[in-house]
Amino acid sequence: MPTLNWVGKDEVLNHNPAYYTLEKKYTFNSKNSENMIIKGDNLLALKALLPQYENKIKCIYIDPPYNTGNENWVYNDNVNSPKIKKWLGEVVAKDDLSRHDKWLCMMLPRLKLLHRLLSDDGVIFISIDDNEMANLKLLCDEVLGGGNAVACIPRLTSAQRPAQENFISTKHDYLIIYAKNKNTSYFNKIIERDLTKIRIDNIGKYFDGDSSPILASSTQGYSVGGDYDFEYNGKIYKPVDSKGNRRRWLWTIERMKAAAKLGILVETKTTLRVKNYIDKEFQVGTNVMVNKNENLIATSFDLMNSNFTNDKGTGEIEKIGISNFTFPKPQNLIEFCIKLATDKNSIILDSFAGSGTTAHAVLELNKKDGGNRKFILVEMEDYAENITAERVKRVIKGYGKEPENSATGGDFSFYELGDRLLEENGNLNEKVSIEKIREYIYFSETKEKCEQNDSDFLGECNGVAYYFIYKKDDITTLDFEYLAKLKKASNYVIYADVCVLSNETMMKYNITFKKIPRDIKKV
Structure with a gap:
């Protein structure tokens, strides 16, 4: 498997950051809360979460710097390396020839800690664009395992067509998805169908004319058990194709009889098919109709529409009364991730929390379906209190007259990084409780x-x-x-x-x- 090598990789791999405690500053809307907003370096905060949350987080969403050269992000990990120490405190600019090295040095230790925090059936979603997408994919293969890659989904970032562009205007970024272990992870069917053209009978909902074959194709082989003639509505149906070639039925005669009794067989000019229901399934083994999820499985094209663009995210925080925050992700993008990979009692983590969209999405979903999902946000910038936490407070209490902006309820505790547990000389820090x-x-x-x-x-x-x-x-x-x-x-x-x-x-x-x-x- 191809692996990445870059300046500083070995030094970062050998660096074990110090362990810091988390100090609660206040709790909003309750005496205690399992929801957390943490202000501080996310590398240290993620490590501080390990004693309570290692292998416990069901869903992680992160939106790291895209490394465009225009974001004013700074590499600040105190790695014991002379060449890396020269990077500290310097804004990573577009003409910085080492900006990809710095970005990878920043991402690697954080990704390793996020991997530890994920539950065995957990999933991580990462937003990124072309500046680092290729590097991130290889990095995730190395840390999370290439066999656990789920998808790389493009997302439409803007529906606006620019007036001028030298080459091609890029209007998308990506959502990279990895499972902790694809053998134990699962995804929910979350894409709602267009139900304007449905029909209903005594069994359930269906689209007119939607049916599946019961006759085996030429590639599905032959078996004696499926080679029988079947009488239905006074007509004999043989397992032959339109050219008269003898095939076989996909079902046993017992299953065929059960389907006939239920009335779910569909007659064509030459053969039989089975009616597809939106909300019911003809169960194998018991041959009875059982309930099923009406929604469809997600596809890699579902985010390529204007419902998920950046201007939606900007409009959302402006309605809340927050301005001067660039490119916030829209709430429904995070809801897409959460609904796809969690249940109603999952813990969701965002260690590049920004404006707090992930907490907003969790609270709104809990309001809609009565869930008990919990969130953990980490934000290192100064706006962790006056933007990230403030947004969550307004969402909890309600921020507008429209019904969709009504109070979600909920609570959270606000934390900051506390003291280092072990001093540099190895002694216990007596300031720590x-x-x-x-x-x-x-x-x-x-x-x-x-x-x-x-x-x-x-x-x-x-x-x-x-x-x-x-x-x-x-x-x-x-x-x-x-x-x-x-x-x-x-x-x-x-x-x-x-x-x-x-x-x-x-x-x-x-x-x-x-x-x-x-x-x-x-x-």
């Missing part, structure tokens, strides 16, 4: 969320009990006195400053000692 330290330790050992953060005992996972004996102002010791306090378990992992137990004692009780802070893992 003991509860957050315990949460980190348990996750670093088990990849599970810590539910017991009010004592030394962190929890038990796969037969191993985990303890973290720590006091900010004292040296802690694992000794026989503490040993007597342990809960019964098959094995133990115990953190402390000092251990005075002999190797024989630790082997006897299946104890693994880990010294603070030396043995604390970096996630």
Whole structure:
């Protein structure tokens, strides 16, 4: 499989960013909320989400910089590399010969963290245009696996035809879609049919003349079990094609009889077909009619219409009373992604949150179908509070007289990045609360969320009990006195400053000692 190489790749792969805590600043419209808006560097914020959300996010949508050279984005990851440090703080301009290297260095670690956060049946959607589409596709193949690529869908960005253009005016971008694992992921049928020409009978809804063949084609082979004559409405139908060639029926005679009894067979001049229903399906095995989704599967052409253009997104935020934000994505684009890949209880993450369209889409969908979807937004720019969060507040409370702009209800908590958990010298940062330290330790050992953060005992996972004996102002010791306090378990992992137990004692009780802070893992 082709892979990308670029300036700084090896250094970025070897860089493990520090772990920072998340500090809640306030909760809007409730005492507590599972919805989150985080202000801060999205690389650090994504890492801070790992203890609670690794392998938990059903749908990720991101809209990273397109790297057009006109966006004023800056590479700011503090990678320990002299050549990368020269990039820090510099706006990535169009004439910057290293702008593609910088963009890939920015995207790679974020994509790897997003991959960790995705659930096993999760899906990621990425908006991009021709400036980085080819690079992003190869990068996603490398991080997410080429076999998990789902589609690259073009989206119409503008319906306006320019008055002048030297070559061809580009009026589309792309939505790149990858599954965490295509073997376990699923997509919903979300494209609504045009039901203006439907007919209804005693079974269900159908389009007049819409039917499927029951007679096998020449490429479907022959079998003795399907070679029989069938009587229907006083006429004998043989499994022969229009040229008189003997074929076979696709169904067994029992299934054919069941269809005849239901009245779903359609007679043509020479053969039989089966009527296609919009809302019903002739189930294999039981040979009965069962309900099915009336909608159609999405196609790669569904976003190439004016309903999804950028001016729709601009109009939406202007109605909310927010201006001076360029190229916001339209709400129905994000709804398309969410409806395609989630259920009513999914968690949706957007780590390039911008104007907050993803939260808007989640809240509107919950209002429409009574869902309980949750959102997590991350935005590093200064407008995270006065645009991103402000938009979500207005959507929750309602912002217009039109029914579609009425209050969605809901809530969220606003966070900022807190303190670094481990200092550069490897010591624990004493500004960090003991509860957050315990949460980190348990996750670093088990990849599970810590539910017991009010004592030394962190929890038990796969037969191993985990303890973290720590006091900010004292040296802690694992000794026989503490040993007597342990809960019964098959094995133990115990953190402390000092251990005075002999190797024989630790082997006897299946104890693994880990010294603070030396043995604390970096996630």
